[in-house]
Amino acid sequence: MKIGLNRKATNYLLLFLAIIFVFILPLFLKSPTYLQIMILLFFYAYLTTSWNLVGGFAGVLPLGHSAFVGIGAYTSTILYLHYGLSPWIGMFAGGLLAALVGVIIGKPTFQMRGAYFALTTIAIGEGIRVMVENINKIGPFTVNGPRGLLIPLTGTSFVNFQFLSKIPYYYIILTMLIIVLGITYIISRRRIGYYLAGGGEEPEAAQALGVNVAKYKLIAMAISCFLTALAGTFYAQLMLYFYPKGILGLDLSFEIAFIALIGGRGTIAGPILGALVLRPVNEFSRIYLSGFLPGLHLVIFGLILIIVMIYLPRGLQEPLSKVYNWFADKLVASFSFKGAEKG
Amino acid sequence: MLLAPSKPFLRNRVKEVIMDLILQATVNGILMGSIYGLTALGLTLIFGVIKVINFAHGSLLMVGMYTAYWLILLTGINPYLALIVVVPLLFFFGYYMQEIVIKPVFKAERDVREPITVIIVTTGVWYVLDNLSLILFGAEYRVVKTSLSGKTFLLGELIVSTPKFYGFVATIVTAVLLYWFLKKTRMGKAIMATSFDRDAASLMGINQYRIYNIAFGIGTATAGVAGCVLIPFYYVFPTVGVIFDIRCFIIVVLGGLGSIHGAVLGGIIIGVIESVFAQFMASTWTEGIIYAIFILILFIKPSGLFGARQDW
Numbered sequence: 001m002k003i004g005l006n007r008k009a010t011n012y013l014l015l016f017l018a019i020i021f022v023f024i025l026p027l028f029l030k031s032p033t034y035l036q037i038m039i040l041l042f043f044y045a046y047l048t049t050s051w052n053l054v055g056g057f058a059g060v061l062p063l064g065h066s067a068f069v070g071i072g073a074y075t076s077t078i079l080y081l082h083y084g085l086s087p088w089i090g091m092f093a094g095g096l097l098a099a100l101v102g103v104i105i106g107k108p109t110f111q112m113r114g115a116y117f118a119l120t121t122i123a124i125g126e127g128i129r130v131m132v133e134n135i136n137k138i139g140p141f142t143v144n145g146p147r148g149l150l151i152p153l154t155g156t157s158f159v160n161f162q163f164l165s166k167i168p169y170y171y172i173i174l175t176m177l178i179i180v181l182g183i184t185y186i187i188s189r190r191r192i193g194y195y196l197a198g199g200g201e202e203p204e205a206a207q208a209l210g211v212n213v214a215k216y217k218l219i220a221m222a223i224s225c226f227l228t229a230l231a232g233t234f235y236a237q238l239m240l241y242f243y244p245k246g247i248l249g250l251d252l253s254f255e256i257a258f259i260a261l262i263g264g265r266g267t268i269a270g271p272i273l274g275a276l277v278l279r280p281v282n283e284f285s286r287i288y289l290s291g292f293l294p295g296l297h298l299v300i301f302g303l304i305l306i307i308v309m310i311y312l313p314r315g316l317q318e319p320l321s322k323v324y325n326w327f328a329d330k331l332v333a334s335f336s337f338k339g340a341e342k343g
Numbered sequence: 344m345l346l347a348p349s350k351p352f353l354r355n356r357v358k359e360v361i362m363d364l365i366l367q368a369t370v371n372g373i374l375m376g377s378i379y380g381l382t383a384l385g386l387t388l389i390f391g392v393i394k395v396i397n398f399a400h401g402s403l404l405m406v407g408m409y410t411a412y413w414l415i416l417l418t419g420i421n422p423y424l425a426l427i428v429v430v431p432l433l434f435f436f437g438y439y440m441q442e443i444v445i446k447p448v449f450k451a452e453r454d455v456r457e458p459i460t461v462i463i464v465t466t467g468v469w470y471v472l473d474n475l476s477l478i479l480f481g482a483e484y485r486v487v488k489t490s491l492s493g494k495t496f497l498l499g500e501l502i503v504s505t506p507k508f509y510g511f512v513a514t515i516v517t518a519v520l521l522y523w524f525l526k527k528t529r530m531g532k533a534i535m536a537t538s539f540d541r542d543a544a545s546l547m548g549i550n551q552y553r554i555y556n557i558a559f560g561i562g563t564a565t566a567g568v569a570g571c572v573l574i575p576f577y578y579v580f581p582t583v584g585v586i587f588d589i590r591c592f593i594i595v596v597l598g599g600l601g602s603i604h605g606a607v608l609g610g611i612i613i614g615v616i617e618s619v620f621a622q623f624m625a626s627t628w629t630e631g632i633i634y635a636i637f638i639l640i641l642f643i644k645p646s647g648l649f650g651a652r653q654d655w
Binding site: 061108109112115116118119120122123124126127130131133134250254257258261293294295296298299301302303305306309310313 | 390394395396444447448451459460462463464466467468469470471473474475477478482581585589592593596600625627628630631634635637638641642645
């Protein structure tokens with residue numbers, strides 16, 4: 001009897017091993033600093049995967065996604081501070097609000113192309129930031145303008161979404177990331193995924209075939225905004241403090257787009273690869289170099305971006321998936337060989 | 344009840360003061376706005392020819408400002424004489440930036456009308472330039488004292504800042520020169536032809552990539568002019584470009600992408616709005632108003648005030 005591994009089984013096995021690895025990682029990673037780096041890595045991978053639903057599959061370039069991160073963070077925090085509503089519920093309230101805002105913004109903007117779309121999303125994102133920075137109170141709710149909001153410390157409490165240790169945050173964002181990757185995978189395999197890809201590449205051709213491109217783009221936008229806002233609540237609870245420039249700023253929007261583009265937009269692995277490459281560069285150069293060379297990490301960021309765009313316009317996933325395929329093929333070959341011997 | 348005095352002559356006096364205030368703010372707005380327009384000229388030219396929004400434009404302005412700053416600080420020459428050095432320098436800077444960084448990406452995406460990848464590359468250039476200058480020059484706001492700093496003259500009852508007025512003059516001169524160059528010279532005509540139809544222009548024997556380099560160079564050189572003009576009354580710091588970047592995008596869309604007089608008029612409109620509204624509300628809100636106007640224009644008339652109707 002031949003005990004072999006086929007390619008599909010190898011893929012599942014390697015994926016399973018990777019998931020086991022990230023789940024047991026906190027057992028070895030004792031330092032809170034490294035845990036925080038991992039948490040932020042997953043956080044950015046999550047944000048970028050959500051962005052990718054619009055920016056990758058729908059083929060447009062949104063550069064204002066931090067607005068939805070901010071909507072999520074502000075909604076859940078304001079509801080928590082005023083009504084004591086658990087951030088777990090506030091999270092979904094923020095998500096729904098972000099989805100609504102996303103649809104309102106998307107309806108007119110999806111008619112635009114390329115540069116206009118990118119500029120509009122920047123203007124809307126920055127407009128929301130300016131508004132939040134200038135408002136101290138909306139009705140009974142304190143927004144606190146440019147000073148941002150502080151969430152009072154209550155100690156470890158699941159209902160309040162607060163933990164003194166970093167480990168629960170690690171597992172929460174990891175679960176969120178796996179769920180959002182699952183959603184992306186399902187969308188890319190379903191009809192909506194094909195419609196989006198078609199509408200992104202050749203809108204006229206897709207429309208001629210009877211695809212309602214605008215409708216599917218709006219659905220993608222709503223899902224993307226909803227998911228992005230959930231991450232906003234997570235960030236608020238992780239840091240317990242946030243302010244408009246940080247969470248609603250242009251920098252965050254651009255970083256999300258950069259990670260996607262460097263990893264490879266419109267692919268499932270792209271955002272993760274992008275985050276795996278860029279986040280450590282960002283964190284370590286910030287820790288070790290910013291003392292005497294401020295801004296160096298952003299120079300490296302820009303250079304990586306330029307070089308990747310010149311030599312690998314489809315992102316890092318292209319060469320890396322070749323390496324992966326080669327490795328998986330080798331693995332299959334060597335295992336089938338051993339299996340044949342045993343049989 | 345300060346604003347509603349009961350006596351009629353007092354009421355008239357208040358009205359007069361407010362009118363003066365608005366008039367003064369309008370003049371300041373026109374002058375500052377024309378300089379915004381000057382910075383937007385290069386952006387609109389680059390977009391018109393290459394069909395790419397150059398996100399690094401503000402950073403190129405920053406490079407121009409730092410060049411002018413060091414030149415004036417070290418040699419003490421008149422800021423407008425610095426133009427002779429800064430403009431050619433910036434031209435070559437833009438020329439080679441396009442040649443080395445943007446052209447390869449462009450060639451890879453030749454058949455796309457508006458290549459998104461190129462937008463991203465210019466964003467990368469923006470990050471590199473801004474942060475390199477942060478490393479080289481530090482984050483402090485720098486001011487250089489010139490013979491013009493703080494000088495004003497009276498125009499009727501209005502106070503006009505001399506360096507801003509020269510900036511206004513420089514804007515008009517640059518715009519007219521650019522117009523003349525594009526309409527009357529051989530090279531300008533080649534640039535116009537490429538902007539209308541790059542394939543047809545190539546078939547006529549125009550080397551489109553060289554045209555792109557030159558257009559990019561000219562766009563950067565106008566940013567250099569703006570840099571020199573700004574130096575006598577503005578401060579330089581590594582992220583100064585971002586302030587102008589967003590305004591330039593708004594101006595260029597308002598005036599119509601690719602339109603030269605649109606950029607100048609759009610700049611003046613934005614400058615006046617900013618300066619007049621700032622008299623009545625917190626100046627942080629004026630930024631919000633500008634964004635709101637921008638979004639309205641995009642939804643109502645995306646081709647802008649003077650732009651040609653295009654399919655993008």
